[in-house]
Amino acid sequence: MGAVPPKRSWLKGQLQRLRITLQGSPGQQSGQHIHEHFRHKASQQGYTLSHSQQRVIQSMGDQAARLEHACPGHRSLYLHGAVGRGKSWLLEGFYQAITLPGKRRLHFHDFFAQLHQGMFRLNDRPDPLRATLDELLKDCRLLCFDEFHVHDIGDAMLIARLFKALFERKVFLLVTSNYSPEGLLPNPLYHQRFLPVINLIHAHMQVMEVGGPHDYRSQAQSGVGQAFTQGRYVWPGDANQRQALQLPALDRPPVELSVGARQLLARMADERTICFAFSDICEHPTAVMDYLELSRRFDTWIIDKLPNLQDCSIAAQQRFINLIDVLYDQDKHLLLIGEQPLRDCLGGSASDLARTRSRLGQLRELGPTPCPA
Numbered sequence: 001m002g003a004v005p006p007k008r009s010w011l012k013g014q015l016q017r018l019r020i021t022l023q024g025s026p027g028q029q030s031g032q033h034i035h036e037h038f039r040h041k042a043s044q045q046g047y048t049l050s051h052s053q054q055r056v057i058q059s060m061g062d063q064a065a066r067l068e069h070a071c072p073g074h075r076s077l078y079l080h081g082a083v084g085r086g087k088s089w090l091l092e093g094f095y096q097a098i099t100l101p102g103k104r105r106l107h108f109h110d111f112f113a114q115l116h117q118g119m120f121r122l123n124d125r126p127d128p129l130r131a132t133l134d135e136l137l138k139d140c141r142l143l144c145f146d147e148f149h150v151h152d153i154g155d156a157m158l159i160a161r162l163f164k165a166l167f168e169r170k171v172f173l174l175v176t177s178n179y180s181p182e183g184l185l186p187n188p189l190y191h192q193r194f195l196p197v198i199n200l201i202h203a204h205m206q207v208m209e210v211g212g213p214h215d216y217r218s219q220a221q222s223g224v225g226q227a228f229t230q231g232r233y234v235w236p237g238d239a240n241q242r243q244a245l246q247l248p249a250l251d252r253p254p255v256e257l258s259v260g261a262r263q264l265l266a267r268m269a270d271e272r273t274i275c276f277a278f279s280d281i282c283e284h285p286t287a288v289m290d291y292l293e294l295s296r297r298f299d300t301w302i303i304d305k306l307p308n309l310q311d312c313s314i315a316a317q318q319r320f321i322n323l324i325d326v327l328y329d330q331d332k333h334l335l336l337i338g339e340q341p342l343r344d345c346l347g348g349s350a351s352d353l354a355r356t357r358s359r360l361g362q363l364r365e366l367g368p369t370p371c372p373a
Contacts, residue, residue, distance in 0.1 A: 031061030037097035038090075050212035053086055059206060060094050067100055067142065067172055076173040078201055080180045081210035083358040087176035088146050090210065094174060095144050103142040107329040109322065111136075111145065112155070113289045115162065129161055133169070140171060147325060148177040149352060151318070153190040160197045167204045178355055181207060186351065227299070228327060229362040231334035233342045236368060237304070245366070247337065248275050248302060259290050267304060275302035282319040283312070291326040301327055306338035310347030317350035324356050336363065 038057050042049050049057070056079060066074040079087045095105045118132030125131040137143065143166065150156050166173055177184070181201045185194040201207065234245065242249060252275070254265040264286065268275035274294060281303065309317050327334055338345050342365055346357050 031065045033099075034061040034064050034094065034097050038093050041093055047086075050086070050210075052081075052209060052211045053090060056090055056208050056210060059208065060090070063172070064094070064098050064100075068098065074172055076167075076175075076205040078173075078175045078177070078181065078205040078207045079210050080177045080183075080207070083178060083355045085210045085212055087210050091144050091146055091174055091176050095142075098142065100142050102139045103144075104137065104140050105144040105146070107325070108145045108148045109288045109325060110292055110329070113292055115158070117289070129158075129165060133162075133165055137169070137171070142172045142174070144174045146176050146329065147355070148175045149179060150185045150194065151187070151351065153185070153187075153193065156185050156190065156194050156197065160194075160200070163197060163200055163204075167200070173205065175205070178352065180209070227331045227333045228359075231336070231363045233336045233338070233360065233363045233365045235337070235341060235366075236339045237337040238368075241368065247335075248304065254280065259293055262290070264290065268302070269298070272298055273300040273302070274298035275304060277305045278303055278307060278320070279305065281323065282316045286319055288322050288326065291323050292330075295326055295330040295332055298332070300333045300335070302335045302337070304337045306336055306345050308340065308345050308347055309350075309353070312348065314350055317348045317353065321350055321352045321356045324359055328359050334363065336360065341365070341367070 035057060038049070041047075056077075059077065063074050063077065065071070079090060081087055091105070095103060114136055115129075115132055118135060119128040122128045122131045122135075150159060163173075179186075181198045184198065185191050234241065234247065237247070237250075239250065241247065248268055252267045254267060254277075255269060256263045257266045257269055257274075265280040265284075266274055266276050267280070274297075303323075309320065312320075324334075336342075342360060342363070346353065346360065
């Protein structure tokens with residue numbers, strides 16, 4: 001076949017340039033697709049996008065264009081702000097909208113648990129972290145972490161190695177957190193040792209605050225279609241109320257439940273429903289990995305005898321926070337039973353309780369059951 005005549009070739013090029021001018025470049029189309037996705041999603045849910053959300057969406061559109069067309073210069077995103085400002089909503093929308101093979105969305109608790117397990121299993125390898133990431137991520141190009149936080153110095157040292165490895169792999173990281181990078185690992189005894197990770201975040205990520213005056217979780221339509229938000233908080237949990245609502249009896253004896261190589265005490269384990277007393281699940285040394293394993297086995301969770309968290313140790317408060325994080329992220333149906341109104345049970349000084357209060361505020365609260373006449 002002969003070469004394309006110069007005039008024909010020139011005309012073809014002109015038509016292609018005209019098409020790009022009229023329709024937009026592939027990169028522009030990717031960015032427009034992200035914008036359209038969020039506009040449609042906000043309209044469906046009755047949301048008005050805040051100024052900071054619009055700024056984030058603009059940046060997401062720019063980064064999507066670079067990612068989808070393998071353009072150099074993409075920069076990962078770190079979104080932070082107060083609870084209920086739409087950080088997880090933005091992350092989920094970006095993940096849904098972007099047409100990129102090899103994308104993963106994980107709650108940070110879940111990923112970190114898998115990372116620990118993999119490194120323990122592969123500890124005979126020269127670099128257990130790299131070997132574990134090879135297994136977990138394979139050809140992953142986009143990794144979304146929701147609810148990122150650091151409170152433990154041991155975790156912080158591993159996170160430093162993890163982030164460095166992810167950036168070396170050219171993985172695009174999208175992270176949401178209630179904390180700015182400078183607010184991570186706030187304990188003054190350890191914060192200085194975490195500064196290299198903070199510097200790494202600023203070097204490789206665009207840090208953006210998601211602000212605004214509204215807590216979107218407090219809106220009536222928030223959480224429609226989610227199992228967690230269809231749950232209930234019931235108080236005072238006395239015998240009359242338990243009988244009227246067919247709640248578990250107060251005097252149920254504990255039963256042993258195997259979780260990995262350990263035994264936990266539950267009040268009931270019936271097919272896909274599990275019941276714990278608060279003291280059994282939060283005042284004993286349980287861990288996020290336990291909650292994740294149990295959430296794969298049980299869809300309905302009953303947590304009984306919720307005390308005022310103000311009267312609990314910081315360790316028990318943190319376990320409760322972690323448990324609610326897992327149940328919220330895994331979208332489990334929750335029945336929480338206490339003796340007082342919910343607002344009177346959620347005191348305490350653990351640093352992430354604001355997120356827990358916001359999430360539990362989406363439950364339907366049922367107060368005392370009137371005695372029959």
